[in-house]
Amino acid sequence: MISTPNEDANKALKKAFFSYTRNVDFYTGDTLNHLLKRALREYVIGGDCVLLFDDGLIEDSGKVLLFESNQIVNVAPAEIEKRYGKGAWISNGKVYSRNGRHIGTVVSRSQSPLLGDADPDKCYFLKKDDVNGNPIDNYWYHFSSNWREGRGVSQAASAIATIHQLEILFNQNYW
Numbered sequence: 001m002i003s004t005p006n007e008d009a010n011k012a013l014k015k016a017f018f019s020y021t022r023n024v025d026f027y028t029g030d031t032l033n034h035l036l037k038r039a040l041r042e043y044v045i046g047g048d049c050v051l052l053f054d055d056g057l058i059e060d061s062g063k064v065l066l067f068e069s070n071q072i073v074n075v076a077p078a079e080i081e082k083r084y085g086k087g088a089w090i091s092n093g094k095v096y097s098r099n100g101r102h103i104g105t106v107v108s109r110s111q112s113p114l115l116g117d118a119d120p121d122k123c124y125f126l127k128k129d130d131v132n133g134n135p136i137d138n139y140w141y142h143f144s145s146n147w148r149e150g151r152g153v154s155q156a157a158s159a160i161a162t163i164h165q166l167e168i169l170f171n172q173n174y175w
Contacts, residue, residue, distance in 0.1 A: 026063035048144030067107040073118040
C-alpha cells in the first residue's frame with residue numbers, strides 16, 4: 001500500500017484503492033479477487049487468457065478486462081502483416097515475429113475462434129514493443145505456457161486445481 005507523510009492522503013488513497021478493487025472488472029463489475037480467480041480458472045481450463053487494463057482501448061474506463069481463451073482469435077494473414085509488419089504470423093491468436101518471438105495478441109468479444117478467421121473490425125490488436133517486449137498503448141498480459149502448443153489443460157493444472165479446491169474447502173468451513 002502507498003504511504004505518505006500526510007495521513008489524510010493515506011486515508012483517501014486507501015479508500016480509493018478499496019473502492020477500485022470492489023469493482024475492478026470492466027464488464028461485470030467483479031471484485032479484484034473474483035477477477036483473478038476467473039483468470040486462474042480460465043488459464044487452467046482454457047489454457048490461456050488475456051488480462052488488460054483499459055487505458056483507452058475501449059472506453060478508457062481504468063478498469064480491467066479479462067479475455068478468455070475463446071475470445072483470443074485469429075485473423076487473416078494479410079491483416080497480421082499489415083498491423084504487425086512483414087513476416088509476422090499468427091497461431092491461436094498469438095502473433096509472432098518472423099523469428100518466432102511473441103509480439104502481440106488478437107482478441108474479440110464478438111467473434112469465435114471456432115468460426116475461422118475473425119472480422120478485423122471487431123477485434124483488438126494488442127501489440128508489444130519491439131525493443132524490450134513491453135506492451136504498447138495498454139498494459140496487458142497474455143497468460144499462456146510458452147512450452148505448449150494450442151489450448152487445453154496446462155502443465156500447472158493439477159497444482160492450481162488443488163489450491164483452488166483447498167480454498168473452496170476453507171471457505172465452506174470444512175476444516
